[in-house]
Amino acid sequence: MEEKGISQAVIGRLPRYFRYLGELRDRxxxxxSSQELSEMMKVxxxxxxxxxxxxxxxxxxxxxxNVESLYREIGKILGLDKTHHFIIVGAGNLGRALGxxxxxxxxxxxxxxxxxxxxxxxxMEVRGVKVQPMENMERFIRxxxxxxxxxxxxKTGAEKVAERLVRNGIKAIWNFAHVDLNVPPDIQVxxxxxxxxxxxxxxxxxxxxxxxxxxxxx
Amino acid sequence: MEEKGISQAVIGRLPRYFRYLGELRDRxxxxxSSQELSEMMKVxxxxxxxxxxxxxxxxxxxxxxNVESLYREIGKILGLDKTHHFIIVGAGNLGRALGxxxxxxxxxxxxxxxxxxxxxxxxMEVRGVKVQPMENMERFIRxxxxxxxxxxxxKTGAEKVAERLVRNGIKAIWNFAHVDLNVPPDIQVxxxxxxxxxxxxxxxxxxxxxxxxxxxxx
DNA sequence: TAGATTGTTAATCGATTAACAATC
DNA sequence: TAGATTGTTAATCGATTAACAATC
Numbered sequence: 001m002e003e004k005g006i007s008q009a010v011i012g013r014l015p016r017y018f019r020y021l022g023e024l025r026d027r028x029x030x031x032x033s034s035q036e037l038s039e040m041m042k043v044x045x046x047x048x049x050x051x052x053x054x055x056x057x058x059x060x061x062x063x064x065x066n067v068e069s070l071y072r073e074i075g076k077i078l079g080l081d082k083t084h085h086f087i088i089v090g091a092g093n094l095g096r097a098l099g100x101x102x103x104x105x106x107x108x109x110x111x112x113x114x115x116x117x118x119x120x121x122x123x124m125e126v127r128g129v130k131v132q133p134m135e136n137m138e139r140f141i142r143x144x145x146x147x148x149x150x151x152x153x154x155k156t157g158a159e160k161v162a163e164r165l166v167r168n169g170i171k172a173i174w175n176f177a178h179v180d181l182n183v184p185p186d187i188q189v190x191x192x193x194x195x196x197x198x199x200x201x202x203x204x205x206x207x208x209x210x211x212x213x214x215x216x217x218x
Numbered sequence: 219m220e221e222k223g224i225s226q227a228v229i230g231r232l233p234r235y236f237r238y239l240g241e242l243r244d245r246x247x248x249x250x251s252s253q254e255l256s257e258m259m260k261v262x263x264x265x266x267x268x269x270x271x272x273x274x275x276x277x278x279x280x281x282x283x284n285v286e287s288l289y290r291e292i293g294k295i296l297g298l299d300k301t302h303h304f305i306i307v308g309a310g311n312l313g314r315a316l317g318x319x320x321x322x323x324x325x326x327x328x329x330x331x332x333x334x335x336x337x338x339x340x341x342m343e344v345r346g347v348k349v350q351p352m353e354n355m356e357r358f359i360r361x362x363x364x365x366x367x368x369x370x371x372x373k374t375g376a377e378k379v380a381e382r383l384v385r386n387g388i389k390a391i392w393n394f395a396h397v398d399l400n401v402p403p404d405i406q407v408x409x410x411x412x413x414x415x416x417x418x419x420x421x422x423x424x425x426x427x428x429x430x431x432x433x434x435x436x
Numbered sequence: 437t438a439g440a441t442t443g444t445t446a447a448t449c450g451a452t453t454a455a456c457a458a459t460c
Numbered sequence: 461t462a463g464a465t466t467g468t469t470a471a472t473c474g475a476t477t478a479a480c481a482a483t484c
Contacts, residue, residue, distance in 0.1 A: 009475070011421055015414035019396070033441060045441095046477050053443060061442040062484045078417045079424030093315035100311045103413060107420075147423065172423050174416060178237070186426060190419040192412070195321060196233035198392060199296045201408040202325075203229055205365065205390050206297030208404060227451070251465060263465095264453050271467060279466040280460045 006054050013051055014078055016041065021071040033064035083108045085146045086174075089161055090153035091116035091124065091131045094176060098150055099126040109148070113140050117157075134161075138168045147171040155179040224272050231269055232296055234259065239289040251282035301326045303364045304392075307379055308371035309334035309342065309349045312394060316368055317344035327366070331358050335375075352379075356386045365389040373397040 020041055024032060038045035052058050052070075055077055059065045075081060086104075088095045091114050098104075099111055114126055117134045124131045132140065140146070149165045151158055151173055158177035165173065172188035175181055181189055238259055242250060256263035270276050270288075273295055277283045293299060304322075306313045309332050316322075317329055332344055335352045342349045350358065358364070367383045369376060369391055376395035383391060390406040393399055399407055 007475075008418075011418055012414075014421065015411070015417040016398075018417070019414075035441080044477060046479090047475095049442065049444085050476075057443065059442050060484060061482070062440045064441065077421065079420040080417065082420075082424065084420065084423070093318045097311035097315040098412075101412075104416065107413065107417070109416065109420075148419070171426075172419050174419055180234075188419055188422040188426065190415055190422070192410070192415055193233070194316075194319075194410070195325065196230075196237075197408055197410055198322065198327065199233040199236070199298065199325070200226075200229055201366070201390050201392055201406055202297040202300075202302065202327075203232065203295065204406040204408070205302070206300065208389075208406060225451075253465080262453060264455090265451095267466065267468085268452075275467065277466050278460060279458070280464045282465065 010051050010054055013043075013047075014074055017048075017051070018071065018074045018078065021067055021074065024067045025071050029067050031064050032067055034059070036064075080107050083110060084148050085110050085112045085144060086148035086150055087113035087115065087137070087141065087146050088126075088150045088152060089115050089134075089137070089165070090151065090176075091118070091121045091126070092152060095150070095152035096126050098152065099129065102127070112144055112146060113137075115140075138164060141165070141168045141170060148174060150174045150176070151181075152176045228269050228272055231261075231265075232292055235266070235269070236289065236292045236296060239285055239292065242285045243289050247285050249282050250285055252277070254282075298325050301328060302366050303328050303330045303362060304366035304368055305331035305333065305355070305359065305364050306344075306368045306370060307333050307352075307355070307383070308369065308394075309336070309339045309344070310370060313368070313370035314344050316370065317347060320345070330362055330364060331355075333358075356382065359383070359386045359388060366392060368392045368394070369399075370394045 020037065021032075034045040034048040038048055041048075049059075052065075055073070058070050058073055086109055088099050088111070091099075095114065095116075099114060104111065111127060111129055114129050114131045115134050115137045116122060116131050119133070121131050122133050141149075147170065149170045149172070151161065151165075153161060155178045158175070158179050159181065162173060162175075162181045162183055166183050166187055170187070172190070173181060173183065175189055175191045176194070178193055178195060180191070183189060238255065239250075252263040252266045256266055259266075267277075270283075273291070276288050276291055304327055306317050306329070309317075313332065313334075317332060322329065329345060329347055332347050332349045333352050333355045334340060334349050337351070339349050340351050359367075365388065367388045367390075369379065369383075371379060373396045376393070376397050377399065380391060380393075380399045380401055384401050384405055388405070390408070391399060391401065393407055393409045394412070396411060396413060398409070401407060
């Protein structure tokens with residue numbers, strides 16, 4: 001399984017393949033060709049075959065792909081067969097919402113701790129996990145084999161908290177704070193910048209309306 | 219201002235420019251060159267100049283860019299000078315968290331309504347907005363000039379709700395449901411698939427660990 | 437075997453980077 | 461004016477699509 005330098009473009013498409021294959025499996029579909037899948041997903045069959053071949057030949061000429069086995073293979077590639085413990089730093093609305101999201105557990109992500117600097121939130125329970133004061137964080141990470149931290153705090157504190165996380169052995173940060181974190185290259189960061197996403201939507205609404213206006217003017 | 223066919227790659231970078239320029243402005247910086255900005259943002263100066271020139275010549279040879287004016291221009295391009303009313307469909311944890319997020323208002327996005335099919339949630343208040351039953355949705359959209367719907371419901375109901383939204387004049391959907399919506403091309407959709415994002419993170423943790431293992435073996 | 441469909445190479449397309457003339 | 465830095469064209473790089481031989 002040669003996995004040298006696979007582009008993030010390809011990686012970014014894997015979860016979507018995984019999702020469609022999971023649905024096909026649930027519907028009891030046994031095999032699928034790149035052609036059929038491409039029609040469902042509205043991408044080219046060529047791209048599907050290219051993408052999958054980065055990870056090995058999962059298909060069979062003249063037959064296509066076995067849904068169940070391809071689903072499992074992609075799950076493995078994504079590391080969903082492994083278990084990861086995560087903590088949530090920041091017990092505000094978003095942090096609590098993510099803590100309550102049970103589907104992450106199904107994929108091997110176990111919610112083990114939650115932290116906040118606000119004393120009013122400390123002691124609160126989210127799905128059986130008690131919010132602890134920030135001072136407890138370092139020790140907790142080390143003692144509980146935590147490898148992912150979900151960062152749901154305001155941007156002002158984010159950079160400093162990230163440093164503390166990294167110093168104590170966190171491997172990855174799922175960053176909802178609205179800043180770009182500056183961490184060593186061996187730390188994985190995945191940004192979810194909600195307001196960036198909303199701005200893109202705003203741009204596209206705008207652009208569409210302008211196009212319509214221009215059309216009606218000409 | 220020629221805005222014909224600007225790629226989503228470029229659009230996707232605009233919010234980040236906007237963010238950095240806003241910070242520079244808050245720090246009282248008056249002018250900046252593409253070179254300086256490129257070092258801050260860790261992109262090439264060439265890319266910055268290319269990107270900005272899609273929308274017009276905002277800079278000045280020998281001087282650079284005026285921070286304040288560039289900030290405002292990008293804001294306009296993103297449509298942040300306009301006001302949009304949005305509703306949240308699905309008053310679960312995530313929906314309520316987004317409703318409580320006040321920063322959207324600063325960008326011209328006004329939280330006006332919230333809907334849920336669960337009678338236990340109806341009547342609940344989120345930042346002054348009362349959760350209403352789903353039956354009220356159609357009328358509310360029409361009567362309140364709503365153009366964006368935030369979809370925070372489980373994937374099973376999403377497609378049908380999207381149809382109802384579109385039929386009643388919604389222009390854009392910010393989709394947090396874990397499905398790809400099938401809407402007419404004049405409806406803007408921006409997907410936030412949180413579990414996809416988490417899977418990417420998982421892949422990258424995994425890949426890094428495997429690389430380390432391979433190194434130690436050779 | 438014949439038909440179907442993959443795996444993979446080659447061609448195309450688009451996005452990023454480099455270079456430099458234009459100009460403030 | 462001389463120096464700096466943009467706007468823009470050209471070169472490069474990478475990603476997507478097309479094509480087809482390999483093979484089940």
